[in-house]
Amino acid sequence: MTTPVTTPAPRVDRAQYGLAALLAVVGVYTIVDARGLNVGFGDPIGPRVFPYVIGAVMILLAVLLAVATSRGDVPEAEAGEDVDLTVRADWLTVGKLVGVMVLNLLFINLLGWAITGALLFAGCAWSLGSRTLVRDLIVGAVMSVSSWYFFWVVLDVPLSPGILDGIL
Amino acid sequence: MDTLNLLLDGFSNALTPQNLLYACIGVLLGTFVGVLPGIGPAMTVALLLPITYGLDATQSFIMFAGILYGGMYGGSTTSILLNTPGESSSVMTAIEGNKMAKAGRGAQALATAAIGSFIAGTIGTLLVAFFTPAIAEQAVKIGAASYFAIMLLSVVLVTSVLGESKLRGFIGLFIGLTIGLVGLDLSTGQPRLTAGMLELADGIDIVVVAVGVFAIGEALWTAAHLRRRPIEVIPVGQPFMRRDDWRRSWGPWLRGTAIGFPFGAVPAGGAETPTFLSYVLERRLQKPGKDQEQFGEGAIEGVAGPEAANNASAAGMFVPLLALGLPVTATAAVIIAAMRTYGIQPGPTLMADQPELVWTLLASLLIGNTLLLVINLPLAPLWARLLQIPRPQLYAGILFFASLGAYSVNQDPYDLALLLVFGGVGFAIRRFGIPVLPLILGVILGPLMEQKMREALDLSNGDISGLFNEPLAVFVYVLIVLVVVAPYVLGFIRSRRSAP
Amino acid sequence: MTVVIGYVPNQYGEAALHLGLQEAASRQLRVIVVNASRGDAFVDKKFVTEQALRDLDERLTATGVDHRVHQSAGVDVGDEIVRVAEQNHAELVVIGIRPRSPVGKVLMGSVAQTVIMDAPCPVLTVRPDVL
Known part of the structure; x- marks a missing residue:
């Protein structure tokens, strides 16, 4: 696949920074939301642990995505029968x-x-x-x-x- | 023998005139939607989910069996006639199938695909019937810790083995897990991630997520990049096969089935790899010289093998689905969503709790498969005409039915808003190359994983050792580590060797 | 000067082609054959395939007339014929027409109507049954 638009060699997909930021926000919100939960008496685990793990990993993934983006990682957009990726998004x-x-x-x-x-x-x-x-x-x-x-x-x-x- | 009797019971449940009618409607609708370009089996099933709402569980499963097989056959019809495979599993079919069609042998290609799918589907379903009870019997004994480990293994496999970028796979998985968190915590009844919205307290309907991500997301993504050029039309006659075609097809059918089934039964196996393997195998098996040269020019073996492998792997996915409640493909995920709307939770106990339902489902799969052959062989030329529907009306129709489906769940415009939100998510993940399957798996398995994890840790009173106190669990964790680490180690060794 | 012929691979297109070639021969005109499709369906029977396009070109060469075959996708067919006619200062446009009820015309739209209304020159229309 050749890129139709004339782009300089190290292409950075800026929109991916936006995605990384959004994922980080979601991760932080998940953790903050989980902090507000009450752990019942005699419940050793409670409803907090799972969201904590998910939120933390989400933040980690957001950071990794931002790093990968700055290193020139570009996504491979999904192709399809009716999809013509050579035209600009309409x-x-x-x-x-x-x-x-x-x-x-x-x-x-x-x-x-x-x-x-x-x-x-x-x-x-x-x-x-x-x-x-x-x-x-x-x-x-x-x-x-x-x-x-x-x-x-x-x-x-x-x-x-x-x-x-x-x-x- | 027991299995056979149970299966016969299943048949007696499924084979009423009314149920046969539902199976026929299912096959016709499934093929109709599946033939339409741009719609794969998972989206077909998701779009048609709502029309089974008014039926009871048995009838709707019968209809589903028809929709599933119809959708798959419809997909291969498109790839043979247009050389534009709807999904990765049809790529191999398209290579030889389209060449055959261009050489005027489209009818034979469609016939070998249909008969091969029938044979592979039938053998595959029978294998499911014989394997699943044994596996489920063992699976019931599995403790919470091991069950958690197995689910973890399957999401890790799906996320890291499939797709180009592991990072994006995990992003998809965790988006899914986050969506799965929304709603009331089951054991304490506290709302999580609802932002105070009452409507979200019940959790997000998996149907809305599936239809949003698959249908709306796909339609919006396609709309942004709409192709504007017709493709060469290939006329289709009545499918039939000559004696020579039969002679060349039966071997690939059986070999394709043998390759496809095991891949379908394991997480991350999918249909992509076995169809590819089957294609390569059939090519190798040709006598060098003239026969081998036919490959790439429209060899019927190259359609028969991959098509059989594709359908056998689709049947194989029912083993983990029915025995463990693990979806291993996007289609399986949508089927689990459908089962949940009937209050059925697929898992190790399903076989024991509702044997009648499971056996009826297996019998309906066999019936659906047979009807597919009977109905679709004569109708092939008619299906081909569907390809003349203009894209604006086609995608408008998808959006219409997706909205209808989401709205009919609760008759609440709120669901339509939610649908649009998940359509946006579906658009974004296509834009950023994030795979769909880990996301859907996350939504479905997330809550189940949390439940099992908490069960395991409750037993150990919160001590982390509760997750490791079963031999099976430890074994599975070792497997996970191997799966994640092995590629890096291999790569390291290779680079050392190639270094001077 | 040129005559522009709207062509589709069926009896209507053949009728237009037949009449257009006759006119071109008697008036000593160059021929441009136009085939186009909105390209919004996966399959459009009115869109000439590559092979058929070459065959068409050979057929025209055999008649000895000075000609060009023009094909485009993703355009309104009527507009495209008018555009080609304007661009080449056509003396005549020839199209085949099919009988259609007023309701049918509202529903399906009409390429012929666009061409007749917008063409920069006289338009000759023909039904296959009158040839």
Whole structure:
């Protein structure tokens, strides 16, 4: 694999420092959180030991990662059938997808799965570059309404009907 | 003989018309999702988990058996037709399979893959049925200290043997262990790592973690790097095999099964190594000259062997899963998650506590395997057409079903938020090259390891010797040290030798 | 001057190719054959494979006409045809069309519509059954 972008020889993946910092914070939080636990009477071990170990090792791993990064260690990002690692990460698309999913979780109880599910499908397809919006909306509606009925009739699980309560 | 009777009982439980219907639905859904590019067996099972919620345990396992085998067969279909293996275990299949397909022998490649998978799956499942009870019988006697040591061994193996970077493997493992900590401490009832959120007190649903990391993470990662170029389409006819194909296939099927099963049964064995070994073996076994030259040009042996090895190792993973409660692959981890939603805790006592369930599961695996062959051979051309689904709609569909699955657990938007968070985690670990398997193992085994550790130390009244007072435990710790240290020692010796 | 032919490997593309070559011969025009795909599906039957592309090129060479075959992926097919036509100051664009109901057009979109509306020159459309 050749790197497509022109980078000077010793490449440092700065984002890995961020990951190391995040892991260290998680490790510290795990330990701090565990300090607040009470060890019961006659309980020789208690609920603290395991989190202590995990938190401590996490901090150690964070340090090791930071050291490895400064020595020029770069991650091997995951490849896949549909993944083209030669192009730059497309943050706009990811942002749109996350936005659509956030809207879904905000409105699902109000509008009901039958509506938000359809919008979720069409919205995600649109974010990913589909230009057949009408078709996606219809496909999404068919999928969400039929999945609502599938859960209701076959599995006996009522998903939220939302504003369509009584219509579905 | 006892085993056979128990298995027959399992069949009588599984073989009702209604259950057969669920098995059929499972096979069809599993293949449907498995054929879609970019979706491996673990993600297939995770995505389809929620649709089994309304069923009772037996029925859902029957459906699972179908989904599992369908998902695996779907994966090899994609790799043969497109030369784009969905996961590392299909790489070897893709090499010869795609060459065969390009030479107009795609139908034969699909047929030898399907029949080989069937044979390997059947033999493998029978081996599971004969081995598991014996192992479980021994495993019940294992004390807490040894059980802890064995779990430690398997996470260390998975973390340090697989993958390029051990550091990243351990980072994945400890992220998983941290996620596993969230929730109430089982023995004292105090909340840990919940940040005061009531919803987190119950712990994080493993289904949400699996779907988030596998499905959402994968979809977001792919969205950020979407490939925009179609691939050459290869037409598929009805799969059939000529007499010559049969003659060349049966040897590789059996040898592949023999290689794949033991690898599946041990932690960190996986399907990658045995498929590779099977490929190399079949290549070696060819007569030098014309036959050997066929390898690389579409030799049917190169599809038959690795495919059988792949499926046999998938069957092998049920030995540690059912006998010890140890998941050794991502798919096994998702299956354990599924069992937990039914309140079933896989472990050494499972065989003794719920024999009916285990034997029904084994019988359903055999049924699912057979149905796969019956249903999928005629349907191959239809599955191939699924590859025309445009990527935007495909990944939109994945996000749709992942959200549906997470939401249907409790009908709480909170789970959707959690799903998105773990989608973010899944995205990040792909970005930083952190392997998924140690993370999922950490989530599943973490709480169990803590429980066993505390049991062992309670007995010794807090003295650290409680972890070492069983011979088996000591033996396993020695193994762990060997596994971790051996590569360095070997490397050291080698460098000394090569030095002048 | 050139004629741009929108080509897909099926009867519609063949009809366009047939008519386009006729026009090119009678008007003494150069030919550019365009094949494109949005490239969002794993498999797109309308995308010409490498082998078929070479065959197509040979076929055109056999007719003796001055030609070029242009292929691109990851673009809107209609836009791409228009773009090639503009770039080469095409005198004519030839495309094959299929019968489609108004609803079908809303659902599936229409390459032909994009080309007819946006092309910088006259567009000749043909259904295979009228040839």
